[in-house]
Amino acid sequence: MTDPIRPFRIEIPQADLDDLRARLDRVRWPDRLEGLAAADRSRGIPPSELADLVERWRSSYDWRAQEAALNELPQFTTDIDGQRVHFLHARSSRADAQPLLLLHGYPSSFVEFARMIGELTEPAHGPAFHVVAPSLPGFGFSTPLSCPGWAMGRTSGALVELMSRLGYERYGVHGGDIGAGVAGMVAGHDETHVIGVHVVTDPMTAANTATFIPGMADRLDADDPVDKLILERMERFTHDGSGYLAIQQTRPQTIGYALADSPVFQLAWIAEKFQEWTDVPIEPELVLTHASVYWFTGAGAGAAHVLFDQAHASDWGAPAQVPFGFSVFSADETVRKLVPAPEGAFWVEHEKGLHFPAMETPDELVGDLRAFFGGLG
Template sequence: MNDEIQPFRIEIPQADIDDLHARLDRVRWPAQLAGTGSERGVPLDRMKELVGHWRSGFDWRGWEARLNRLPQFVTGIDGQRIHFLHVRSERPDATPLLLLHGYPSSIVEFVELIEPLVAPSEGPAFHVVAPSLPGFGFSNPLGGSGWSMGRTGRALAELMRRLGYERYGVHGGDIGAGVAGMVAGVDGERVVGVHVVTDPLTAAATATFIPGMADRLDADDPVDKLILERMTAFRTEGSGYLAIQNSRPQTIGYGLADSPVLQLAWIAEKFAEWTDRPIDRDVLVATVSIYWFTGSGAGAAHVLYEQAHSSDWGAPAAVPHGFAVFGADATVRTLVPAPPGAHWTEFEHGQHFPAMEAPDDLVADLRTFFGPLRRASSAAPS
């Protein structure tokens, strides 16, 4: 890839769709052991329902057309193809906003956010730039090893420079939250603020990787006790998907690249476990379809491996920070290192995927946080 910004359209060959359907037609189903349920993974009846819908009820071409109504581009940065949505507002006072998805997610995460951000009936407006992170979606395949969050942050800061934005905001969740901090750390003179989303389960899971965190918590304190219980539950019951990707991404990559049912189960499990509001079935299957057609199940696994083995944490970002906590309870303030004076909003509902679970709440918080930070942006290509 060269460094030119080129228009892009999603055009999955019909042969790839036919191949997917053929694979779904010849699934070899495992048995469901009597007396077991979702504690052992996605139940058999749920998987059969989802596979049946993907095979016969889901309209990929309709989703392809829907996504293609959003301007998309690709460019090469640091040897890696970067795919991104770039939707400009007609408002002259609009703030450029970099939206960064998490895992296991894609640009589909932001479909419901774009119109209210770009063309609000009132309040702040935004120019939206939503990349597929390296290794994910149409930014797959990876151009090589080493794509940690730090390297990704530097690449996306360069993307915003190429687009001509002198001042911009950054938002992210999950991996995207980490990358958002990296972008601000390397480009603090241009980043007006960083807004991230989290939830109690994600915060507790992240805490399991912080050296000495368990020793800092008091088991006699009700809040700390709850955190310790969640950390233990994640280590013993919820971290298997991450352990294999953090250690053997190539091995699990064979299955994710060869079996659409494994790719579907891999993501459907997390959509079920990490939400408290139902996500539309077609949104789930559209997300899985992008992983399948681009082979980015394996790419995402390699990115998780890179991060698990990286020491590239960047410098602290001395910019305004905003935190939106979904499914909020008292544990998150204990775990999230919010700087003094940070914007902090708590929402009762929604969890790991608020852009899909509670888009109206997320849009409102983005407006509240970035509204006072707006600065005029320079012109950028439409």
């Protein structure tokens, strides 16, 4: 029996807002180290930067306004494989519109696509889309996580089922970060219905991903300038940038206590990555909206368990024989060497943007989605 699709509105109880304010009023700050430069990021997000965000969250940020804006987008939930799945579903008025599944990454949420929806569904020119943007299981309002085991393979299967329930026989898939991996696996599970897969990447993400490929370092020549740069970035990630991932991939329950109990910790956990993984700053209100979604839903712990399950998963899916498209932000020659793009694949390079192009350079991303999927039937 197919579970029903239910309309959904974000309605955070006032008691939860009051509790957040009370926790922010009594935050306990660690001692500041003497002699450490105010903007020094080598030990994590600088105290002054986080303090400014906390004060904005506490005193001037308007969650109700953000909640109302998000509720202008049609949202729904359904139960798949025992898990509540939340999703935006905005249909175009155009008869020729193509269904498009948009998949977020970590530490992001469905919110990253909110400002792109209108441009995709009702464009002034070019292709139009019926947009489906889910919260991945364990993230956002696809919580609480029903049980262990929600790695990318299980998630992709749930999303195939979602698109089937919505009645879409032919659809495209886009993703970044975890969403890129899920997008490829959706195509592998549903090759007869997926018209193409579009993913985003950047030099940092490509190098970070390379650290998990067995034997990759041995395949690179330290005397080659491009390989040397890749090796340096891999080394930097391994020794200076992978701590957030290591703890979630090994001790999600332990880090989950802090993420569920301290809004300041949850904000710091997200804001640090939004700053480090962008070259076009994301405005504070948008950072706080992501942090609020994580806080009110308890998604920090759920996301940590998903990362743990993926680290211990053996199902990487089968390669899909569908068209692939790549948009590379802050592009350089290292990405061309690291990303295994099939011959003749759609490939566009952009000077600006990094890990979160949907929020950093949304116009460029929308243009690429139109160019890639507009050429597919």
